[in-house]
Amino acid sequence: MVLSKTASDSDVSIHSTFASRYVRTSLPRFKMSEDSIPKEAAYQIINDELMLDGNPRLNLASFVTTWMEPECNKLIMDSVNKNYVDMDEYPVTTELQNRCVNMIAHLFNAPLGDSEAAVGVGTVGSSEAIVLAGLAFKRKWQNKMKAQDKSCDKPNIVTGANVQVCWEKFARYFEVELKEVKLSEGYYVMDPTKAVEMVDENTICVAAILGSTLNGEFEDVKLLNDLLLEKNKITGWDTPIHVDAASGGFIAPFIYPELEWDFRLPLVKSINVSGHKHGLVYAGIGWAIWRTKEDLPEELIFHINYLGTDQPTFTLNFSKGSSQVIAQYYQLIRLGIEGYRNIMENCSENAIVLKIGIEKIDRFNIVSKDKGVPLVAFSLKDHTHYTEFDISHMLRRFGWIVPAYTMPADAQHITVLRVVIREDFSRTLAERLVLDISKVLKELDSTSAKLTVKINKQISDNYEKQVQENGKALRNTKMETQIEVINKLKQMELATKTNGIC
Numbered sequence: 001m002v003l004s005k006t007a008s009d010s011d012v013s014i015h016s017t018f019a020s021r022y023v024r025t026s027l028p029r030f031k032m033s034e035d036s037i038p039k040e041a042a043y044q045i046i047n048d049e050l051m052l053d054g055n056p057r058l059n060l061a062s063f064v065t066t067w068m069e070p071e072c073n074k075l076i077m078d079s080v081n082k083n084y085v086d087m088d089e090y091p092v093t094t095e096l097q098n099r100c101v102n103m104i105a106h107l108f109n110a111p112l113g114d115s116e117a118a119v120g121v122g123t124v125g126s127s128e129a130i131v132l133a134g135l136a137f138k139r140k141w142q143n144k145m146k147a148q149d150k151s152c153d154k155p156n157i158v159t160g161a162n163v164q165v166c167w168e169k170f171a172r173y174f175e176v177e178l179k180e181v182k183l184s185e186g187y188y189v190m191d192p193t194k195a196v197e198m199v200d201e202n203t204i205c206v207a208a209i210l211g212s213t214l215n216g217e218f219e220d221v222k223l224l225n226d227l228l229l230e231k232n233k234i235t236g237w238d239t240p241i242h243v244d245a246a247s248g249g250f251i252a253p254f255i256y257p258e259l260e261w262d263f264r265l266p267l268v269k270s271i272n273v274s275g276h277k278h279g280l281v282y283a284g285i286g287w288a289i290w291r292t293k294e295d296l297p298e299e300l301i302f303h304i305n306y307l308g309t310d311q312p313t314f315t316l317n318f319s320k321g322s323s324q325v326i327a328q329y330y331q332l333i334r335l336g337i338e339g340y341r342n343i344m345e346n347c348s349e350n351a352i353v354l355k356i357g358i359e360k361i362d363r364f365n366i367v368s369k370d371k372g373v374p375l376v377a378f379s380l381k382d383h384t385h386y387t388e389f390d391i392s393h394m395l396r397r398f399g400w401i402v403p404a405y406t407m408p409a410d411a412q413h414i415t416v417l418r419v420v421i422r423e424d425f426s427r428t429l430a431e432r433l434v435l436d437i438s439k440v441l442k443e444l445d446s447t448s449a450k451l452t453v454k455i456n457k458q459i460s461d462n463y464e465k466q467v468q469e470n471g472k473a474l475r476n477t478k479m480e481t482q483i484e485v486i487n488k489l490k491q492m493e494l495a496t497k498t499n500g501i502c
């Protein structure tokens, strides 16, 4: 069937490629069209447009899972039409969520008796989990302050300046001051000593990160716990700790089991983890786990009489898909401790291969640590001719998506490139990436060598011209001219270089 009528009254339209077999006219981009189109056409139009997205497997910017086994893909598709919130209708899905909460709580060493159920909830990601944990701390602190007849209108959280944006969101949306421990060159995580110094009576919790977003480094939760215990003893406060284990929560238990960062430390009252990061599930699942039920104020739990049953819920949204919960359960039983350990060890080994390859190029400083989230963060030693942003830009031509970003305040003069090693990033890809980084550097070097010749010529031409026209050069410093010319030429040259197809 071919539609021949104009479907759009807007200038802004989508033109189809193969879908022209079914639809001759273009579709409006921002308004619904009056007419229906055949399903094949709708599929083809969207599929054609999506081809322009990057390849998720080559997206080295993201911690989020991009590959799962076909059996799990099938389970996901089979449950894609189940609304998670219909717990009475889908009791098995609810049961699977509860099993996941319990398994993860045990993994994090929650102090649970033999028949005691863990306290936790599945969320859309770590961001929702962090908001829920933050609300629990805020409410507990308010209750405590009210009981002591003290003011409770100025709550704060102490974190490192390296916290992920979801902490800033929580602080702004829920009116809690974020007191950030500053970073400095060479030290990109929260310093526990400084954090504890910043704690006051209004601190609802100190948030430590197990796997900083910026460089994968684990913060020293044990030291933080010990220092805070001492301060609590002196002050009589009982400031608790939350661990943001978005990435590290599914890494540390398997490859650093001796590392004490979780509920083994008495002040750790809640932990979040992203199921969709190293929990190995596609985007859309996170977990918030509390140490005990006393740590989650009862008044935050809603008991909804929905479709005939009492449902206790503590989430920000209502409806959501069930697939991700089922997929998490699949990974936990399919892989077991052994499977996760193998995968995390493999990721760490591939990170080392990549790190060694990058070190051999001898042009970068490594700013990530061997112990932490498997990733390599690196910074150019010499920024005279180009920056990490240029490298990131040029790597796109090979299909690689490698982000470049500046560090937060007080270390913002440091720019890094970061490659996250996920399960689907093989050793062969690591070696290939090193080769492609070397190619990019070679190209940038040769571009900047040609630029230098051009710049020198332009400077002397300019100088000559000024002398001829004015009897002297108007510009006193060659540097002034040089900077202007460098910027112009660099923009021109890089624009042509990065438009190439690879």
Ligand SMILES: Cc1ncc(COP(=O)(O)O)c(C=O)c1O
Pocket (backbone or CB within 6 Å): 063, 124, 125, 126, 127, 128, 164, 166, 209, 211, 212, 213, 244, 246, 247, 274, 286
């Ligand atoms: C340390 C940390 N916390 C929280 C988040 C937010 O996680 P999510 O994307 O699961 O909401 C991230 C995401 O990268 C993170 O790295």
